[in-house]
Amino acid sequence: MKITGPVRALGAMSGTSLDGVDAAALLTDGVDIFGFGEAGYRAYDETERAVLRTALGCWPGEPAVEAAAELVETAHAELLARFDADLVGFHGQTLAHDPGGRGTHQAGSGEVLAAVLGVPVVWDFRSADVEMGGQGAPLAPFFHFACARWIGATEPLAFLNLGGVGNLTWVDPARAVPEEPGACLAFDTGPANAPIDDLMHARLGRDCDRDGALAAQGWVDQAIVARFLQDGHFLKIPPKSLDRNGFAGLIGAVAGLSDADAAATLTAAAVAAVASGKQYCPVPPGRVLVSGGGRRNRTLMSGLGAALGCPVEPVEALGLDGDMLEAQAFAYLAVRVLRGLPTSCPSTTGVAAAVGGGRIASPGGA
Numbered sequence: 001m002k003i004t005g006p007v008r009a010l011g012a013m014s015g016t017s018l019d020g021v022d023a024a025a026l027l028t029d030g031v032d033i034f035g036f037g038e039a040g041y042r043a044y045d046e047t048e049r050a051v052l053r054t055a056l057g058c059w060p061g062e063p064a065v066e067a068a069a070e071l072v073e074t075a076h077a078e079l080l081a082r083f084d085a086d087l088v089g090f091h092g093q094t095l096a097h098d099p100g101g102r103g104t105h106q107a108g109s110g111e112v113l114a115a116v117l118g119v120p121v122v123w124d125f126r127s128a129d130v131e132m133g134g135q136g137a138p139l140a141p142f143f144h145f146a147c148a149r150w151i152g153a154t155e156p157l158a159f160l161n162l163g164g165v166g167n168l169t170w171v172d173p174a175r176a177v178p179e180e181p182g183a184c185l186a187f188d189t190g191p192a193n194a195p196i197d198d199l200m201h202a203r204l205g206r207d208c209d210r211d212g213a214l215a216a217q218g219w220v221d222q223a224i225v226a227r228f229l230q231d232g233h234f235l236k237i238p239p240k241s242l243d244r245n246g247f248a249g250l251i252g253a254v255a256g257l258s259d260a261d262a263a264a265t266l267t268a269a270a271v272a273a274v275a276s277g278k279q280y281c282p283v284p285p286g287r288v289l290v291s292g293g294g295r296r297n298r299t300l301m302s303g304l305g306a307a308l309g310c311p312v313e314p315v316e317a318l319g320l321d322g323d324m325l326e327a328q329a330f331a332y333l334a335v336r337v338l339r340g341l342p343t344s345c346p347s348t349t350g351v352a353a354a355v356g357g358g359r360i361a362s363p364g365g366a
Helices: 046-055 065-080 110-117 127-131 141-150 193-204 210-216 222-228 249-253 259-280 298-308 325-339
Strands: 007-014 020-028 033-043 087-098 103-107 121-123 157-162 165-171 184-191 288-291 312-314 359-361
Touching: 007 065, 007 325, 020 065, 020 325, 033 065, 033 141, 033 325, 046 065, 046 087, 065 087, 065 103, 065 110, 087 110, 087 325, 103 127, 110 121, 110 359, 121 325, 141 157, 141 165, 141 184, 141 325, 157 325, 165 259, 184 259, 193 249, 193 259, 210 259, 210 298, 222 249, 222 259, 249 259, 259 298, 288 298, 298 312
Parallel strands: 007 087, 087 121, 157 288, 288 312
Antiparallel strands: 007 020, 020 033, 087 103, 121 359, 157 165, 165 184
16 A cells, blocks of 8 residues: 555554553654544443453463454454454554563554454554664654644653653754654653553442542542552653563552541552653643543542643643544554654664564555
């Protein structure tokens, strides 16, 4: 498939929060955004979440992986079949992420989806970056750069995604292209929703702390937050990335606290992680635009506003969709892959040189 102008791409994302599959259409040539299309969501039910939780941390060939991959493929096919698109960017479900070690593992086959949907599918976005010494994450920064241009930004700003893990992209939209030195800096800040969601599931059988209501009732154990910030992750110079369960010990750290105090402490830890990361921005961002489920957590957002010293707003304030930004990013990256453009660079993932990741699966299997 040769790209000569804007195409209608469909991106899909199943994130570390394990809530479901997002899909969003984007009109782009892989450089500029020309328009946003419809979006959709397919939730995982509790039985399906249990299948995915069982497979977390597993690598190809391990017993739980096949069931997880089949579930991911089925859920994506059900949702993506509702759309009309020229091609699909399919991220899959991250089960394990160990750059510098075993690599990275996203469950789900783009070849299966291409055969089912009848359109080209770009997938396996992270492996090439990891193989070249990169972290393989985060991968949305080049799209964030395009979004900064789309909203007309002229000064440095930051995009903060609060999913299971938090990741921040600092962008200077005055630069020519995202891979240019000084255009982007990106890194995982630390745990965000994942520990809070896991706490709520384990203690109260809920999927999240809706609106941050429970955390708002509790007291923060500052000693736990201080110990959390002593982790070596916060001393590493970006780029850097994390596995969803990279701070699994946090749940144990709050085991002796009440439900409300535990939620408040985990929320404060997420805020502290982002605040710690701000020091690595080349210049302080003039504003921070937040996407992901965490932007609905009022306690988390108010904490960020107090800690960062600049306006902290949901991306909707600039006309973007905070639920679909990551899905849109993989639509954008899919077009870049087809055009042979880079999808990551040293300042976003630590890769040795700008690299275009992703594999292309055609409907005919060629």
